[in-house]
Amino acid sequence: MKAATEIPSQVRAFDVAAIRREFPILAQSVHGKALVYLDNGATSQKPQSVIAAIEHYYAKENSNIHRGVHSLSEQATAAYEKARGKVRAFVNARSDKEIIYVRGTTEAINLVAQSYGRGFLKAGDEIIVSAMEHHSNIVPWQMLCEQVGARLRVIPISHDGELVVEEFRRLLNNRTRFVSITHVSNALGTVVPVKEVIAAAHDRGVPVMLDGAQAVPHLKIDVQDLGCDFYAFSGHKMFGPTGVGILYGRAELLEKMPPWQGGGDMISLVTFEKTHYNVLPYKFEAGTPHIAGGIALGVAIDYLNGLDWPQVMAHEHELLEYATETLLEIPGLKIIGTAKEKAGVLSFVFDHIHAHDVGTILDQEGVAVRAGHHCAMPVMQRFGVPATTRASFAFYNTKEEIDVLARAVKRVLKVFG
Amino acid sequence: MSDLDDLYQEVILDHNKSPRNFRVIEHADHKAEGYNPLCGDHVTVYVDLENGVIKDISFQGSGCAISKASASLMTAELKGKTEAQAEILFENVHRMLTGEGDDDASANVGKLAILSGVCKFPARVKCASLAWHTVHSALKGRSEVASTES
Numbered sequence: 297m298k299a300a301t302e303i304p305s306q307v308r309a310f311d312v313a314a315i316r317r318e319f320p321i322l323a324q325s326v327h328g329k330a331l332v333y334l335d336n337g338a339t340s341q342k343p344q345s346v347i348a349a350i351e352h353y354y355a356k357e358n359s360n361i362h363r364g365v366h367s368l369s370e371q372a373t374a375a376y377e378k379a380r381g382k383v384r385a386f387v388n389a390r391s392d393k394e395i396i397y398v399r400g401t402t403e404a405i406n407l408v409a410q411s412y413g414r415g416f417l418k419a420g421d422e423i424i425v426s427a428m429e430h431h432s433n434i435v436p437w438q439m440l441c442e443q444v445g446a447r448l449r450v451i452p453i454s455h456d457g458e459l460v461v462e463e464f465r466r467l468l469n470n471r472t473r474f475v476s477i478t479h480v481s482n483a484l485g486t487v488v489p490v491k492e493v494i495a496a497a498h499d500r501g502v503p504v505m506l507d508g509a510q511a512v513p514h515l516k517i518d519v520q521d522l523g524c525d526f527y528a529f530s531g532h533k534m535f536g537p538t539g540v541g542i543l544y545g546r547a548e549l550l551e552k553m554p555p556w557q558g559g560g561d562m563i564s565l566v567t568f569e570k571t572h573y574n575v576l577p578y579k580f581e582a583g584t585p586h587i588a589g590g591i592a593l594g595v596a597i598d599y600l601n602g603l604d605w606p607q608v609m610a611h612e613h614e615l616l617e618y619a620t621e622t623l624l625e626i627p628g629l630k631i632i633g634t635a636k637e638k639a640g641v642l643s644f645v646f647d648h649i650h651a652h653d654v655g656t657i658l659d660q661e662g663v664a665v666r667a668g669h670h671c672a673m674p675v676m677q678r679f680g681v682p683a684t685t686r687a688s689f690a691f692y693n694t695k696e697e698i699d700v701l702a703r704a705v706k707r708v709l710k711v712f713g
Numbered sequence: 714m715s716d717l718d719d720l721y722q723e724v725i726l727d728h729n730k731s732p733r734n735f736r737v738i739e740h741a742d743h744k745a746e747g748y749n750p751l752c753g754d755h756v757t758v759y760v761d762l763e764n765g766v767i768k769d770i771s772f773q774g775s776g777c778a779i780s781k782a783s784a785s786l787m788t789a790e791l792k793g794k795t796e797a798q799a800e801i802l803f804e805n806v807h808r809m810l811t812g813e814g815d816d817d818a819s820a821n822v823g824k825l826a827i828l829s830g831v832c833k834f835p836a837r838v839k840c841a842s843l844a845w846h847t848v849h850s851a852l853k854g855r856s857e858v859a860s861t862e863s
Contacts, residue, residue: 648730649778650776650777650778651752651777652752652754652776652777652779652837652840653721653777653778653779656717656720656834656836656837657717657721660715660716660717667752668751668752668753669752669753673753676753682752682753682754682755682775682776683752683753711717711721711726712721712726712778713726
């Protein structure tokens with residue numbers, strides 16, 4: 297029961313202006329125009345608290361973790377481990393030992409491919425990915441396939457950019473050993489029905505990894521509710537720093553996986569005869585990590601926890617709908633990725649105007665978008681386009697910014713007659 | 714003129730819309746593929762040489778307006794030139810596009826001076842230079858795919 301004094305979230309207005317004031321970079325100009333930052337899928341901007349946390353760490357706490365007996369090292373260790381706890385709570389993992397610090401989503405996937413994959417896959421085994429994966433969820437598996445002689449299978453996507461779940465069921469067989477798919481597509485914005493995928497894979501005892509890089513900034517993630525075995529995401533796409541990310545893994549799987557990288561911190565005892573590995577999560581954390589990044593990621597999570605999520609999601613939904621309607625009014629513009637369930641991404645093309653030209657002209661209007669293949673060349677091939685222009689949104693974007701985007705796109709048409 | 718007008722001049726837009734020498738030369742004695750991994754631009758350049766002179770040159774591929782116009786302008790400019798002249802032009806165009814060397818790099822490139830606006834857009838330099846890297850590769854008889862990254 298809600299307390300009587302609590303105001304239902306729908307009643308309070310979502311104060312975008314107040315949120316924008318927390319992100320200093322948004323007040324900037326580009327080419328004399330107010331910055332309209334619509335490249336959040338590539339990386340998000342950082343709130344002042346995250347920026348301050350990095351400065352605070354280097355000004356007041358900097359020292360190495362897990363090794364010093366001096367006060368600073370103890371402080372840094374405590375702050376870094378406290379942030380791990382925040383990440384655990386944020387994705388609702390059971391234990392801190394299931395939260396591995398990595399450099400980003402890419403490294404998380406490589407870790408699983410090399411540790412779990414090389415540990416447990418052999419020639420003839422099959423790995424399933426989807427046709428809408430980022431290169432980082434394709435290439436590590438291709439490398440593994442070359443190493444162990446496994447085979448990569450690909451779930452097709454529909455013309456709307458939706459996963460064809462029936463085809464996935466057909467691909468699953470007694471050689472399937474691993475499934476790794478995106479939660480939200482970076483090029484199309486599709487929200488994948490991952491629970492269905494996980495249920496079908498688990499029926500056959502096949503573990504599932506989710507690439508959550510694009511999901512974490514838009515959706516509430518609960519790894520226990522999802523039921524996935526691994527979940528990977530990057531700090532910098534969720535309003536935290538670059539160079540730090542998270543691999544969540546179910547403890548039972550992580551326990552039996554061999555270490556990936558060797559070095560300091562991941563050992564408990566080293567002799568030239570034999571080395572004993574450290575316990576989870578440290579077994580997978582060789583070398584001095586991005587300590588400031590981990591701490592600042594915790595601060596980014598604090599920031600996100602302070603937001604009213606039903607409102608954030610409603611605002612983003614409204615932005616996406618408005619952007620879709622507004623851009624579709626522009627003659628010749630075609631949207632790539634029209635799944636029923638989408639989050640944060642609007643990719644579009646023109647028949648005779650290349651995305652790069654669109655991107656350059658938009659930049660002159662202060663509008664930052666991504667133009668290219670979005671590290672998802674197979675998606676471009678699927679839709680028969682060389683590249684798309686992608687506007688990707690965050691909760692700090694506004695309808696007014698979408699109007700600026702639309703005006704800038706119309707300028708593109710003017711240039712190209 | 715704004716930087717943008719400088720980049721997308723009438724001539725460039727025209728070459729983008731109706732590229733010259735946009736065709737395949739069957740059995741060309743020199744041929745190379747060029748690829749810009751950053752944006753996916755893809756071009757194939759065909760060259761027929763006779764006694765060291767470029768008798769015929771053409772291209773095919775997909776890319777942005779800058780890469781297409783640059784390739785089109787290049788083929789028009791190179792036809793009838795010797796291999797040695799082509800190499801010198803390659804160097805000069807490269808200097809103009811990257812804004813290196815003297816201010817007058819554009820004085821030595823003939824009609825290609827129209828592309829000089831590109832140097833104000835560092836992200837687009839590779840679009841404009843792709844066809845040139847490719848023809849360079851074709852004339853050298855290299856079989857690998859030319860890349861703007863090399």
